[in-house]
Amino acid sequence: MIRIENVSVQFEQRRALSDIDLTLGEKRIGIVGANGSGKSTFVRLLNGLQTATSGRVLVDDFDAAKDGRKLRRHVGFVFQNPDNQIVFPVVEEDIAFGLKPLKLSKEEVNRRIDDVLARYDLQDFKTHPSHLLSGGQKQLLAISGVLVMEPRYIVLDEPTTLLDLRNRNRVQRAIAELDQTVITVSHDLDLIADYDRVLAFEDGRVVLDGTPADVLPKYREMMA
Numbered sequence: 001m002i003r004i005e006n007v008s009v010q011f012e013q014r015r016a017l018s019d020i021d022l023t024l025g026e027k028r029i030g031i032v033g034a035n036g037s038g039k040s041t042f043v044r045l046l047n048g049l050q051t052a053t054s055g056r057v058l059v060d061d062f063d064a065a066k067d068g069r070k071l072r073r074h075v076g077f078v079f080q081n082p083d084n085q086i087v088f089p090v091v092e093e094d095i096a097f098g099l100k101p102l103k104l105s106k107e108e109v110n111r112r113i114d115d116v117l118a119r120y121d122l123q124d125f126k127t128h129p130s131h132l133l134s135g136g137q138k139q140l141l142a143i144s145g146v147l148v149m150e151p152r153y154i155v156l157d158e159p160t161t162l163l164d165l166r167n168r169n170r171v172q173r174a175i176a177e178l179d180q181t182v183i184t185v186s187h188d189l190d191l192i193a194d195y196d197r198v199l200a201f202e203d204g205r206v207v208l209d210g211t212p213a214d215v216l217p218k219y220r221e222m223m224a
């Protein structure tokens, strides 16, 4: 369960989020809103990448202000551009990197890497240069690098923006199969059309909140 209690985020000249108060317990949560409306700032709060200027962020037993390190393991974050997430030149090294702080045995590290690569049909790319993967494969590798840490929540910030239709569909299927609670920021409304709940942001506030069937038509109208 995620509790956001009266949270505001103020950057020097600009208030990015104003008095957000939400309880999120659904398994699939979509976030929509115009450019600059506060979506990324909001999801970055959930794993401590962004701190609240005022208010509290609680994820299960963790308070973002006190338990930053634990929160980052509990809530995995997939960035919009996988090139910002993929840091090692070889696929298996990149996935292993995130596991280092967990101090697992070599066997367990290998088992997790093999499992996650098989899941996304990337097993043949294990020793492949990461930068030679296609855009969709890179996005799947970025998701793999987060999944392998077995977080309880996964945040995806515009996961399909850079992808062609085939890779977009692959990523959509990959998300659908996740056991974790997933929070997805997206301008691609079809991607979140079967989610449990959608929040629409405008000027740092949540202006629509409900099922996709309820929110998405209103959001389309709002953006027309």
Ligand SMILES: Nc1ncnc2c1ncn2[C@@H]1O[C@H](COP(=O)(O)OP(=O)(O)OP(=O)(O)O)[C@@H](O)[C@H]1O
Binding pocket: 011, 012, 014, 015, 016, 033, 034, 035, 036, 037, 038, 039, 040, 041, 042
């Ligand atoms: N580190 C920062 N310093 C100053 N201002 C920031 C910072 N990060 C975000 N902002 C501002 O806060 C507001 C909200 O930004 P945010 O990135 O959360 O929007 P967004 O809804 O994710 O936009 P987009 O759809 O374009 O990714 C914007 O006006 C942005 O310029």
